[in-house]
Amino acid sequence: MLERVPLLVKDLAPYEDDAGADAIAELRALAEPFRGARVLHVNATAFGGGVAELLGTVVPLMRDLGLEAEWQVMHGSDEFFGVTKSIHNALQGADVPWTLEMQDAYVDKLRENALAFEGEWDFVIIHDPQPAAILAFLEQAAINRRGSAKWIWRCHIDLTDANERVWEFLRPYVERHDASVWTMPEFVPASLEMDRVVLIPPAIDPRSVKNLHLDQPFVDEICHQYRIDTHRPIMCQVSRFDPWKDPVGVIEAFRIAREQVPGLQLLLAGSMATDDPEGFHYWELAEKARAGDPDITMVSNIQQVGSVQINAFQRAADVVLQKSLREGFGLTVSEALWKGRPVIGGQCGGIALQIREGEDGFLVDSVEKCAARAAELLTDPARADAMGGNGREHVRERFLSTRLLADWLRLFADLSG
Numbered sequence: 001m002l003e004r005v006p007l008l009v010k011d012l013a014p015y016e017d018d019a020g021a022d023a024i025a026e027l028r029a030l031a032e033p034f035r036g037a038r039v040l041h042v043n044a045t046a047f048g049g050g051v052a053e054l055l056g057t058v059v060p061l062m063r064d065l066g067l068e069a070e071w072q073v074m075h076g077s078d079e080f081f082g083v084t085k086s087i088h089n090a091l092q093g094a095d096v097p098w099t100l101e102m103q104d105a106y107v108d109k110l111r112e113n114a115l116a117f118e119g120e121w122d123f124v125i126i127h128d129p130q131p132a133a134i135l136a137f138l139e140q141a142a143i144n145r146r147g148s149a150k151w152i153w154r155c156h157i158d159l160t161d162a163n164e165r166v167w168e169f170l171r172p173y174v175e176r177h178d179a180s181v182w183t184m185p186e187f188v189p190a191s192l193e194m195d196r197v198v199l200i201p202p203a204i205d206p207r208s209v210k211n212l213h214l215d216q217p218f219v220d221e222i223c224h225q226y227r228i229d230t231h232r233p234i235m236c237q238v239s240r241f242d243p244w245k246d247p248v249g250v251i252e253a254f255r256i257a258r259e260q261v262p263g264l265q266l267l268l269a270g271s272m273a274t275d276d277p278e279g280f281h282y283w284e285l286a287e288k289a290r291a292g293d294p295d296i297t298m299v300s301n302i303q304q305v306g307s308v309q310i311n312a313f314q315r316a317a318d319v320v321l322q323k324s325l326r327e328g329f330g331l332t333v334s335e336a337l338w339k340g341r342p343v344i345g346g347q348c349g350g351i352a353l354q355i356r357e358g359e360d361g362f363l364v365d366s367v368e369k370c371a372a373r374a375a376e377l378l379t380d381p382a383r384a385d386a387m388g389g390n391g392r393e394h395v396r397e398r399f400l401s402t403r404l405l406a407d408w409l410r411l412f413a414d415l416s417g
């Protein structure tokens with residue numbers, strides 16, 4: 001058995017306040033034919049990163065809609081997650097070694113996971129490359145337990161510049177699925193041969209502890225506990241410590257912006273995910289770049305930063321950064337916009353779906369531009385607030401979990417003929 005993730009209970013009714021009554025009624029109608037449908041989501045980690053964040057909402061809401069949805073996490077190991085992090089990096093365009101030993105380590109672990117796979121399902125959704133080959137091994141004669149389920153592969157990463165060898169290794173596994181789901185058309189490799197290739201961007205949960213409204217005194221108190229002064233300007237990035245999130249570039253941009261914005265503080269908050277062995281290394285690189293600067297605060301789940309703290313930090317920030325160099329989507333962008341904060345994002349991947357240039361924030365492709373845009377917003381708080389307000393409405397229209405659920409249900413309907 002794969003590891004079953006304990007779920008929160010979520011009730012759809014209050015989402016009306018954020019998404020509107022029509023959206024909820026439509027969702028209930030879409031779900032009606034799937035009452036009792038057995039839906040399994042499988043990914044690599046129950047904690048840390050956007051996929052875990054998404055599943056923590058989508059699975060309980062599917063259950064509230066009457067589906068028998070579950071979330072299970074595959075088995076891994078330090079060696080396996082080292083290999084899958086290399087796959088992730090290679091698919092996002094990094095030059096990484098791709099040896100036969102690495103391929104064997106992947107295949108062995110996936111065969112083991114296929115053997116551990118249990119249950120009868122109507123829909124199985126496999127998230128990202130880590131569990132992508134489970135279906136292939138289930139279909140093999142020795143196991144032969146594909147069942148009657150429809151299998152969907154959901155890719156959350158940016159494949160615009162994917163390493164060919166690694167993608168070609170993965171492609172046959174992906175192509176066995178009945179459908180694949182992508183965030184943007186640009187991510188779908190030309191070589192992919194599948195009948196159903198579907199575009200569904202991720203979304204944020206407006207009722208999660210991370211995104212619920214918090215009163216200002218509470219925000220102030222949480223910031224105070226982390227030595228952040230809410231009376232001085234704050235720039236914030238919430239991200240795993242990962243090269244694609246460019247924490248060192250954020251520190252460099254902060255230093256330039258601070259010249260024009262006296263008293264500016266930078267807050268870098270990042271969790272350490274169990275399937276991301278590189279986190280500590282990139283934390284140390286950022287710590288080195290920080291060079292003891294008291295106006296730069298770095299925190300992680302190790303300092304008890306959880307959803308409430310992230311919520312407060314995003315609200316306290318005068319401007320939020322997501323200076324990624326590659327990004328599948330970047331939930332943190334919608335999270336900040338939903339809180340009415342403008343976001344300066346790296347010009348890449350799903351960030352460009354969320355930020356409309358000059359309306360909800362800015363897209364940048366260098367440290368200097370990032371610093372200039374940050375200074376521009378920090379010195380014009382009224383404009384920053386107006387952009388944040390636009391961003392909140394943009395998220396309401398396009399990036400709330402209710403829309404994401406409706407998209408999943410439409411795909412189920414399509415696959416069921």
Ligand code: UDP
Nearest residue numbers: 049050051053238239269270271330331332
């Ligand atoms: N996150 C968090 N604590 C942290 C850093 C990140 O809870 O210290 C959350 C963040 O709020 C977001 C998710 O992790 O919900 C990251 O998702 P995103 O899509 O931005 O990036 P990914 O990590 O999947 O590349």
